[in-house]
Amino acid sequence: MARRSESFVSASSVKVLSLVLALAGATQAMAAENGLQRYSPGVGGSDMTTPLVAGWYVQMPMVAYHANKLKGGDGNTATSATPTPVQGPVPAQPNLRSEVGIKADTYALLPRVTYLDNHQILGANVGFTVMLPLVKRKALFTASPIFAGSTVPSIAQPGYTTSINARVAGQNGSEMGIGDIEVSPLLHWEIGDHQAVTLAPTIVLPTGDYNAAQRVNPGYGNFVTFRPSVQYAFIGDGWDVGARAVLSFNTRNKDNGYFSGNMFNLDWQLMKFVSDDVRVGLQGYFVRQLSKDTQDLSIYSPAQLSAGAAKEITNGNKASVNAAGPAVGWLKNGGEMLLEGKFLKEFDARNRTEGQAFWLTVSKPL
Template sequence: MRYQPVRSAFILTLAAIGLSAQATENQQLRALLGAPGQEMTLPQLPGLYGQVWAQHYEATKFRNGDGDDQVTDLGNGVSAVRGGKISANVLVPRLTWVSEAHLGDGRLGVSVTLPIIDLDVHTTATGRFPAGFPSSMASAIQAQLNGVAAANSGSQTGLGDTEIAPFVDFQDDESRLVLLAALVAPTGDYKSSRAINPGAGKFWTIRPGFLYGRAWENGLEFGTRVTYSINTENTATDYKSGQYVHADYSLMYRVNDSWRAGLQGYFLKQFTKDKGEGVAADGNKAQVLAAGPAVGYSSEDGRWGAEVKVLPEFLVRNKSEGTTSWLRLMFRVD
C-alpha cells in the first residue's frame, strides 16, 4: 500500500489530538461539581454565613461521546489518542446572607461565590500507525502531534468566575426548600490566546434552580441542589457552550448531634449542543456522574461545621474522567 502524506495543516489543528471532543468550550463547565453537602439539610436562621471550600481535582482519562478514549482519525489508517493529566486546586470563599425579609413564607437571601483556581494541564497525543507504515513518516507525524500537545499544555493561577445567587428559603421542622436564580459573571482570568485559563470565557451564565433538604427522626438526611445553566456566546471566540443540568446530592446518617457520615456526589448532563468552530457531530454534549464517601461535623451550638469527601467520576462523556476531593468549612459570621 502506498501511503499519501498526511497534511500538516490538518494535523496542526486541535481536532488532530481529539481536543474537539470535549464538553463545552475547553472543558470549562463553570460548575463547582460536588460543592454543596450536609448544609443542605441544616436550617439557616437570619444572619451572615461564611464558607471556605478547598477542592482538588485530578484526571488522567479523556472520554468521547461514547465513553471511550478520545481518538481522532488522521487518514491513511493513522489515528491519534489524547492523553495526559489535569490537576486543579480550587479555593472557594463564599458568603451567604439570610435576611429578615419575607416573600410569602420564605426568607429572602443571597449568596456570592468566587473561586480561586490553580490549574495545571499536561496534554499528550500518541499516534497509532498501521503495520508497514514508514517509520520516518510516523516520526514526523508524532513530532507534530507532540508540538500540538505542548501548545495545549500549561499552568495558570487566577480568579474564576463569580456566581451571585439571590434566593427564597422556605423551612419547616423537617424540610427545607430554596428557590434560586443565579447569575455567573465572566470575572475570571481569561485570554482567548491562552490554552489554559482559570476563567471559562467572556460569556454569562443564567442559572435557575432549587435546593431541597429533609431530615428524618431515624437519623437519615437527604439534600440536593439542582440547577440548569444557560450560556451566552463567548464574545472572544464566537463559541457557545450548550445548556446542562447539574445536580449535587447528599445522603447522610446522623450518628449523633455532631457527626454525620454517608454518600455524596454529583450528576451533570448537557442537553443542547455546543455551537462554534470545531464542534463534533454530537455537539460535545457532556455527562458525568460521581459518588463517594463523606464525613461531616457540626458544633453543638451550630455556629460552625466541617466536611470532607472524595468523589470518583464514572459514566463520563465528552469530558475528562477523574476524582474530585473536597475539604469544606462552614461558619456563622454574626
C-alpha cells in the same frame, strides 16, 4: 441525639471543578468550550442537608481535582485525527488517529458569603449569596498514534509521533488567578416538618482572568451564565437527605464566537449522625449537557480561519458524567462551626475528563 440549629448554606456554587481541556485536533470530540462548565458538581455538601435560619454565613470550600482520562462519546479514550508528519518522506494518512491523553489538575478556594433575612416574600425568607473563586489550573496533554490497520510503514511512525508532540506542546499550560464571580438572590421556604426548599436564580459574570488564545485559564470566557437552582432538604431524626438541581444557560463568548450548550446538574447527599458531633454518609452528582455547542465563525477573518483559528463544530458532542463517594462532617459545639471532608470518584464520563475530587469545607454562622 443533639442536632444543630444553624446551617451553613451555599444555595448555588460556581463551576470551578471538572476541568476538561481538549487538543485542537480533538475539539469536536469534546463538549462545552474547552470542556468546561460554570458549576462545580460536588460543591454542595452539608448546606444541602442542614436547617437554615436567618443570619449571616461564611463558607470556604477547598477542592483538589485530578484527572488523567479524557473520554470520547463512546466512553473510551478520546481520539483525534492525526496530521501529516512535519518531517521525512511520509505518506499522508487522513484516516490515521491518535489517542489523546491528559493530566489535569484544578485547585480552588471558593469563599462565599450568604445572608438570609427574616423578611418574607410569597412565604419565603429572602436573602442573597456571593462567591468569588481563586483558581489554579494545570494541564499536560499527550497523544499516541493508533497504527493498527493502517498502511503507515514502521520507519515513518516516528515522524507522526514528532508531529503530534509538536502540536500537543502548544496546548499545555498552568495558570492561577481570580475566577468568575457569582451573585444570587435567595428564596427559602419551610414547607413542612423537617423539610425546606431554596431557590437561587444565579448570575455568573466574566470577571476571571481569561485569554481566548490559550486552553488553560482561571476564568471560563467572555460570556454570562444564568444558573437557576432549586434545593430540597429533608432533616429527619435518622438520615438527612438533600438534593440540588441546577440548570445553566450560557450566552455566546464574545472573544471567539463559541456557544457552550446548556447543562443540567444534580447534586445529592445522604448523611447520618453517628454521635452528637460527627455524621457520615454518601454524596454524588449527575451531569448532563442538554444541547450541543455551536460557534459563530463570522468574527474571524478568512486568513484567521485558514490558519486554524477556529473550525466549524460538526457534531457538538454532549458531555456527561456521574460521581459518588464518602463524606464525613464534624460539628463544633453543635453548630458553632462545621468541618466537612469528602472524596468523589467520577465514572461513566462522555466527551470530558474522568477523575476524582478531594473536598474540604469550613463553614461558620456569624
